[in-house]
Amino acid sequence: DGGITQSPKYLFRKEGQNVTLSCEQNLNHDAMYWYRQDPGQGLRLIYYSQIVNDFQKGDIAEGYSVSREKKESFPLTVTSAQKNPTAFYLCASSINGVKGEKLFFGSGTQLSVL
Amino acid sequence: DQQVKQNSPSLSVQEGRISILNCDYTNSMFDYFLWYKKYPAEGPTFLISISSIKDKNEDGRFTVFLNKSAKHLSLHIVPSQPGDSAVYFCAASAKGGTSYGKLTFGQGTILTVHP
Numbered sequence: 001d002g003g004i005t006q007s008p009k010y011l012f013r014k015e016g017q018n019v020t021l022s023c024e025q026n027l028n029h030d031a032m033y034w035y036r037q038d039p040g041q042g043l044r045l046i047y048y049s050q051i052v053n054d055f056q057k058g059d060i061a062e063g064y065s066v067s068r069e070k071k072e073s074f075p076l077t078v079t080s081a082q083k084n085p086t087a088f089y090l091c092a093s094s095i096n097g098v099k100g101e102k103l104f105f106g107s108g109t110q111l112s113v114l
Numbered sequence: 115d116q117q118v119k120q121n122s123p124s125l126s127v128q129e130g131r132i133s134i135l136n137c138d139y140t141n142s143m144f145d146y147f148l149w150y151k152k153y154p155a156e157g158p159t160f161l162i163s164i165s166s167i168k169d170k171n172e173d174g175r176f177t178v179f180l181n182k183s184a185k186h187l188s189l190h191i192v193p194s195q196p197g198d199s200a201v202y203f204c205a206a207s208a209k210g211g212t213s214y215g216k217l218t219f220g221q222g223t224i225l226t227v228h229p
Contacts, residue, residue: 004157035219042118042203042219043158058216090157099207100146100165103217105157 002027006091006106013078013085014114021076021109023091029104031097032074036060037088037108046089049074050097078111086113117141118206120220128228133191135223137204140185144206148217149178149189152201161202162189194227201225 004025013019025032031050035043045058049068063082068074074093078085089109094101119138127133137147145166150158164171164178164187171178177190191198201224205217 006157009155033216040123040221042116042120042205042221043217044219045216048216092157099216100163102148102160102163103158105150105159107156110155 004091004093004104004106006089006109008109009107011109011111012114013111016080018077018079019085019111021078021089021091021111023074023076023106024072025074025091025093025104025106026072027093027104028071029093029095030071031094031101032068033092033094033103034058034064034066034074034076035090035092037090043090046076048097085111087111116221117144118204118218118220120202120204120223122223123221124224124226126226126228127194129196130193133189133194133198133225133227135189135191135202135204135225137187137189137220138185139187139206141206141208141218142185143208144218146207147178147180147187148205148207149176150203150205150219151198152203152222158203191225194225196227196229199225199227 007022033048034046047066049055065077091106092103148163149161152158180187201222204220
């Protein structure tokens with residue numbers, strides 16, 4: 001079954017700690033994205049990558065970092081610089097990353113601060 | 115600045131009736147619109163889309179209407195079923211600039227369909 005796998009489903013972060021959220025896809029999609037969802041708000045774009053070894057900041061990239069060493073993988077690190085990390089994080093992919101393409105989403109990771 | 119707004123946080127309808135979910139946008143550069151459906155603790159799934167060159171797109175029980183002059187779109191579900199109960203997100207993408215698949219999402223509307 002092709003799809004996007006996010007892990008873990010739940011994650012807890014201590015103050016000052018960096019944590020990494022995993023996102024793997026076997027859809028052979030070129031483009032991958034990270035969105036954040038807060039209660040009562042829409043999804044906001046953190047980072048996106050249209051091709052391996054290249055990525056761009058989205059609207060709320062501060063306090064986050066990503067890497068795209070493999071086509072299948074796009075991990076997101078929430079650094080200690082992100083002062084309000086508690087949110088539901090969604091990874092997505094699309095075929096080429098061009099405008100108008102459907103995004104396919106993973107099932108999300110809920111990050112909470114201890 | 116919320117460029118895509120879903121002003122109704124929730125909507126409750128009876129099974130078999132019509133559900134109408136509304137979405138307003140402010141950015142006149144938006145030219146492609148999508149609706150996503152999301153169940154709790156899951157990622158959104160694509161439902162239906164519409165290009166700005168159309169004013170209606172239909173897919174089974176789901177129809178999206180676009181009113182460009184009013185910068186308004188709506189999703190109609192007929193007939194509504196209990197399995198339609200979910201959060202519905204409206205999303206838009208803009209022409210021009212970097213042509214990547216960035217979507218701007220609304221806040222979402224929780225639809226509850228009662229048996």
